Amino acid sequence: MRAYVVHPDIKSQRSRRLPEHGLAEAVSLAAALPGMEVVGAEVVRLPKLLPGLLFGTGKVAELKARMAALDVGLVLVDGPVSPVQQRNLEEEWGVKLLDRTGLILEIFADRARTREGVLQVELAALSYQRTRLVRAWTHLERQRGGFGFVGGPGETQLEADRRAIDDQVIRLKRQLAKVVKTRELHRASRKKVPFPIVALVGYTNAGKSTLFNRITGADVLVKDMLFATLDPTMRGVALPSGRKIILSDTVGFISDLPTQLVAAFRATLEEVLSADLILHVRDIAHPETAEQAADVADILASLGVNKATPMIEVWNKLDLVDPVTREALMVQSEARPDVIAVSALTGEGIDRLLDGVSTTLQEEKSEREVILSFAEGRKQAWLHAQGVVEDEQQTDEGWKIIVRWTSRQEKRFRDL
Numbered sequence: 001m002r003a004y005v006v007h008p009d010i011k012s013q014r015s016r017r018l019p020e021h022g023l024a025e026a027v028s029l030a031a032a033l034p035g036m037e038v039v040g041a042e043v044v045r046l047p048k049l050l051p052g053l054l055f056g057t058g059k060v061a062e063l064k065a066r067m068a069a070l071d072v073g074l075v076l077v078d079g080p081v082s083p084v085q086q087r088n089l090e091e092e093w094g095v096k097l098l099d100r101t102g103l104i105l106e107i108f109a110d111r112a113r114t115r116e117g118v119l120q121v122e123l124a125a126l127s128y129q130r131t132r133l134v135r136a137w138t139h140l141e142r143q144r145g146g147f148g149f150v151g152g153p154g155e156t157q158l159e160a161d162r163r164a165i166d167d168q169v170i171r172l173k174r175q176l177a178k179v180v181k182t183r184e185l186h187r188a189s190r191k192k193v194p195f196p197i198v199a200l201v202g203y204t205n206a207g208k209s210t211l212f213n214r215i216t217g218a219d220v221l222v223k224d225m226l227f228a229t230l231d232p233t234m235r236g237v238a239l240p241s242g243r244k245i246i247l248s249d250t251v252g253f254i255s256d257l258p259t260q261l262v263a264a265f266r267a268t269l270e271e272v273l274s275a276d277l278i279l280h281v282r283d284i285a286h287p288e289t290a291e292q293a294a295d296v297a298d299i300l301a302s303l304g305v306n307k308a309t310p311m312i313e314v315w316n317k318l319d320l321v322d323p324v325t326r327e328a329l330m331v332q333s334e335a336r337p338d339v340i341a342v343s344a345l346t347g348e349g350i351d352r353l354l355d356g357v358s359t360t361l362q363e364e365k366s367e368r369e370v371i372l373s374f375a376e377g378r379k380q381a382w383l384h385a386q387g388v389v390e391d392e393q394q395t396d397e398g399w400k401i402i403v404r405w406t407s408r409q410e411k412r413f414r415d416l
Helices: 019-031 057-069 083-093 100-111 115-130 162-191 208-216 259-264 289-303 323-335 350-361 374-386 407-415
Strands: 002-010 037-046 074-077 096-099 197-202 233-238 244-249 277-283 311-316 339-341 365-373 389-394 398-406
Touching: 002 019, 002 057, 019 037, 019 074, 019 100, 037 057, 057 083, 074 100, 083 096, 096 100, 100 115, 100 259, 115 162, 115 259, 197 208, 197 289, 208 233, 208 244, 208 277, 208 311, 208 350, 277 289, 277 350, 311 350, 323 339, 339 350, 365 374, 365 407, 374 398, 374 407, 398 407
Parallel strands: 002 037, 002 074, 074 096, 197 244, 197 277, 277 311, 311 339
Antiparallel strands: 233 244, 365 398, 389 398
16 A cells, blocks of 8 residues: 655654654654555644644645645554544545554554464554544454554444444453463463573664574564564573573564553563563664663653663664764773673674673672461472572471572562
8 A cells, every 4th residue: 555654743742853753763664564655754844733634724735735646545644643633634635544553553463473462452452443433434444464444445344333342342351361361370480480581672673683583592583674573572591601591572662652552562561570680772873762762761661660670771783883983882881881782683792791681680699587387388489499598497387498589589579
């Protein structure tokens, strides 16, 4: 489908990034959707949003002529568009329109592979669709396994009735609860193995999967494409120090991530919440790497990631920066113990990164005496599984255990 991308630059709502970079990201988002051909893109500067048509009537007419000349079938507006604005613009332009949230949902629908991923996307899509019942639903017909926001007529329509959507949401939540319960069992079984979890996080297309493959020798999908990775992947890794860890690759973050998806993908990102160490992978060659890092920090905070969780910034894609910038980056990274510059593509800096992971995980340990009753056998088993028991004596009431653990292990124990 031939698509035209519009990035509204609203004077009263200036974001932390340049509109030209915002447009480039929107074009990349559109290109990430199969069958999409972006034939034009532009920044439209506005003093304020207009409630009826979003843009002024003159701009609407100008865009209509441009789209007609390019034979455009879909317009992607990089920002929120109300149902009324969407209906009016589609009538004016004679094309289908998708806003940023709808586009990201389409991409996620196309990428989801695991049962949980599929259910979470469908739940998020229904939540989004429920707010748009003011419109005719011909634009929401199913096609190619996604949600058909960009599909054509002739296929099964989603219910245009709120009750039908609510019933569907209840059904999906029940199915999701079962899947999440299974994941929790898997997570609980992993906790019995005394291997720390190291989670890769970062802006989409920062190179997390390339780094994951480089460290683990795995073959996770790697593409120069937004949201190439959607479902979490975990692998056991032996560090050069001999220590074993579990490395987790996660979905990439993005600015203005739809709130429905933040909520729906919370379970997918729980590996980050329970991680012993977070590796924040940054595309250091990107012109807005600082803004992307700020977006990642905002999303981690919204997910409730513990601020005490240690984090290493991995400045990736050194192979793409010029020699002068590279020299400056190396000086900066060497001055900060929490920053390591690498190229996941060439392998440069990976040994230094793995040494940094080993050092960070070697937290200071303290010795404590723990008294447990016989009814607390699960806690006693957890301590043994973590390998922190130094001495244990059985008493008439239970166990007196001497443990040597990190503050993180102690916190986990208190939360059991």
